[in-house]
Amino acid sequence: MSALADLMSTASPRPDPRGCDLPTCPVCADSMIAAEASAYLADNAISYLWTCDTCGYGFVTKHTLRTKITCN
Numbered sequence: 001m002s003a004l005a006d007l008m009s010t011a012s013p014r015p016d017p018r019g020c021d022l023p024t025c026p027v028c029a030d031s032m033i034a035a036e037a038s039a040y041l042a043d044n045a046i047s048y049l050w051t052c053d054t055c056g057y058g059f060v061t062k063h064t065l066r067t068k069i070t071c072n
């Protein structure tokens with residue numbers, strides 16, 4: 001609980017172009033907070049499953065990891 005509170009309080013109120021790009025729901029434009037699931041695809045590719053809490057829409061994004069993940 002406190003960890004989530006800390007996460008929320010320290011999160012930038014606006015998207016940081018240099019930071020992690022959290023997707024937004026293509027249906028209702030709500031911001032996704034955490035992926036439902038992730039899948040390792042290939043050498044440097046990962047896909048994430050997102051489900052919108054607001055409208056229930058689900059979608060998948062793919063990410064290519066060029067270097068270390070620094071956004072966690």
Ligand SMILES: [Zn+2]
Nearest residue numbers: 025028052055
């Ligand atoms: Zn939505």
